[in-house]
Amino acid sequence: MNIPNAIITEQFIKHTEAIMDCTQNGILAIDTTKTVINCNNATGQLLGRNPQDLIGKPLREVIDTCNSSISRVIETGQPEFSTPININGRSIIVHYTPLYMRNKITGAVAIFQNISDSDQVxxxxxxxxxxxxxxxxxxxxxxxxxxxxxxxxxxxxxxxxxxxxxxxxxxxxxxxxxxxxxxxxxxxxxxxxxxxxxxxxxxxxxxxxxxxxxxxxxxxxxxxxxxxxxxxxxxxxxxxxxxSQLKDKCKMSQVRTKRGHIELSNILKEKLRQDKIVAASPEMIKVLNMSERVARTDTTILLTGESGAGKEIVARIIHHASERAKGNFIQINCGAIPENLLEAELFGYEEGAFTGARRQGKAGLFELANNGSIMLDEIAEMPINLQVKLLRVLQEQETFRVGGTTTIKLNARVIAATNKDLWDCVKQGTFREDLFYRLNVVPINVPPLRQRQDDIIPLVMNYLNCFQEKYHVNKCFDPEALSLLEAYQWPGNVRELKNVIERLVILCEGNIISSQLVAEHLNRNQKLTLEPVVVNGLLPLKDAQEKLERALLQLALDKFKTTRKAAQALGIAHSSVVRKLARHDMKPVQLWTTYIDS
CATH class of the missing domain: 3.30.450.20 (PAS domain)
Known part of the structure; x- marks a missing residue:
């Protein structure tokens, strides 16, 4: 069966067009007059037009950017590959190839390759x-x-x-x-x-x-x-x-760290002894260790603690351990100076600033503390209007004298101290919240004397020596007197202890300060409350005392974890508890724990 050539040619053309339309790359063919003679679907999508509408159009109307390149290809017969162009915001690579029929150039073909997707890939x-x-x-x-x-x-x-x-x-x-x-x-x-x-x-x-x-x-x-x-x-x-080796190294590191802490503690104790500062308790050593660390910086410090606990001593240690030790250490009690004078004392005043002002004016305490330290004691008592001015000093490191207009640059470290809860003052509206955050950079709490009993006897002996030199006398304490002093709760802290020792040195008629004299001058604020003792029969008084003492000791040890706390509850010295336990042959586990903890 013979198939006509026309039918074969038509099928070939359809196959060719189908193949072109299936191709992902755009294909555009032109004749020697640069008129479009063929265009596939990919080219139409690229140009955003119907490909059938492009056939018969001049190339410059379809895509003018290809006009010059395709003209060269038709004239020279040399293909040009990988020419970059931009179509509708897309990066396109174009390959131009001359179109030959019977060894004669009849046009050219442009193949478009979208490389935007390729770039993303x-x-x-x-x-x-x-x-x-x-x-x-x-x-x-x-x-x-x-x-x-x-x-x-x-x-x-x-x-x-x-x-x-x-x-x-x-x-x-x-x-x-x-x-x-x-x-x-x-x-x-x-x-x-x-x-x-x-x-x-x-x-x-x-x-x-x-x-x-x-x-x-x-x-x-x-x-x-x-x-x-x-x-x-x-x-x-x-x-x-x-x-296992790493575990051993960790243990060795912990041992070295502990040894280092012990050595640092010993060094600090020796330095404190040389500086005539009394601190033997772990609680106070911890405070002084922290004080020495922060002293190396210029940060603001807030000292908290009960009145008389020793905040001023800590502030002086911070000053003398810092690079500002050669500068002045200025201390002022914000609650002891009237409000109308406090501003002038702190920030100074110019001539004629107020009635009674010095003719030449006066430098404020902040100026005197320049390159040194200033301790603002009882900071919670500072009037609210002066708190604003103090906040500027902390933020800007500058101030103005009362009645002055010239800015004075400051370089003073501020150490604030208070025996109140500043945050409670903020909530009550008597202290500025922004100033609280400025002061509370490094808070250091100085524990009360009742929480550091190891300091009591060293402080007693220190003040005894001081007052013996002051009054030219020779006194010593009876052992039971020392036990009473150690067991006392000291609500007035170190200040109260110092006053009591001075009073005892003055009032003691002999050379030995007795426990009776000490008891007379200690106003106990913690008394041991006991349940009524029931007597069911007669027995020697001495035996009754021994039984009662043993029962009280056992009761205290059962209720409290350490002998030190038991001593506080019984109102006697820790050393007395230890002696009495030994006499009654009572050796609880807590006894050994006490030595470790204390």
Whole structure:
């Protein structure tokens, strides 16, 4: 059967057009007059026009940017490849090729390749490559050995630490199956990776490595895909010997740190002794240690604590331990000066600022404290209007004298002190919240004397020596008198203790200050309350006293954790409790704990 040539030609043309329309790249053909003779769908989509409407149009009306290049190709017969152009905001690469029919140029073909999508794909690939490289770096940087296997138990990744722990290079593992490695004798015991693959959860156990003769702790954990299917297993390897060595190093480091703290504490105690500062309790040593640390900086400090606890001493220590020690240490009690005079005292005044002002004016305490320190005691008593001015000093490090207009630059460290809860004052509206935050940079609480009993006897002896020199007398305390002083709660803190010792030195007629005299001058504010004692029969008074004493001691020890607290409850010295326990042959566990804690 013969098919007409016309039909064959028509089918060929349709096939050719179908192939062109299926092509992702745009194809545009022109004749020698630069008129469009063919155009596929991809070109129409690229130009945003119907491809049938473009046929028969001059090239310059369709896409003028190709006009000059395609003219050269028709004239020279030389193709031009990878010419970049921009169409509708898209980056396009164009390849121009001459169109020959019977060895004669009858036109040219332009092929358009959209590289915008390619750029995005390349960018995403670069991002993935970067993330992969980062992951590789993280895995290789791990101190633990890491091995990754797929769902078939085939090793796909090991890190450098794995090589160190097993003694074998990466080639000995990558591409190998876990079971084969066991069969080769590299591992012993059970396959934790295989067990993890079978059971689908994390398993941990010991694994012996033949090449290095080491026992390793191996943890194999499953890795899951987003759909919940298992993607593989990651195993972490840790050397028991290395872990033991690290543990020993940590212990040694802790020992060195503890030894360093003890040495620093001893150095501080020696320095305090040289500076005639009495502090023996752990609580006060901790405060002084912190004070010395913050003294090296210029930060603002807020000292809190009861009246008479020793805030001024701490402030002086901070000043003398700092680089400002050569400057002045100025102290002012904000609650002791009338409001109308406090501003002039703090910030100074100019000539004629108010009635009675000095003719030449006067420098304020902040100016006198320049390059030194100023302690604002009882800061909670500062009037609210002066708090604004103090806030400016802290923020700007500058001030104005009363009646003055010239800015005075300041370089003084502020140490504020109060026996009140400043935050309560803020809530009551008597203290500015912004000033509170400016002052409360480094808060240091000075504990009351009743919370640092180890300081009581050293303070007593210190003040006894001072007043003996002052009054030219020779006095000493009866042991029971010292016990009473140690057991007293000292509501007035160190200030009260100092006054009591001075009074006892003056009023004692002999050389020994007796417990009776001490008891007369101590106004106890904590008295031991006891339940009524019931007597059911006669017995010697001495025996009754012993039984009552033993019962009270046992009651106090049962109620309180330490002998020191028991002594406070019974109203006697700690040393007296220890002696009485020994006399009654009472040796509770708390007794030894007390020595450690105290």
């Amino acid at each position: 390349i960018s995403e690939l670069e991002c993935l490559r970067h993330q992969y490289n980062q992951l590789e770096t993280f895995i290789d940087s791990s101190f633990d050995g890491i091995m990754i296997a797929d769902t078939h138990g085939q090793v796909i990744k090991v890190n450098k630490a794995h090589t160190r722990l097993t003694g074998l290079n990466k080639c000995s593992f990558i591409g190998k199956y876990i079971n084969d490695l066991f069969n080769q004798g590299i591992f012993k015991y059970e396959s934790l990776t295989g067990k993890c693959l079978q059971e689908g959860h994390t398993v941990t156990g010991l694994q012996y490595i033949n090449p290095t003769k080491k026992d390793l702790i191996v943890t194999a954990s499953p890795v899951f895909n987003s759909d919940g299917s298992m993607a593989g297993v990651i195993a972490n390897l840790r050397d028991l010997t290395e872990l």
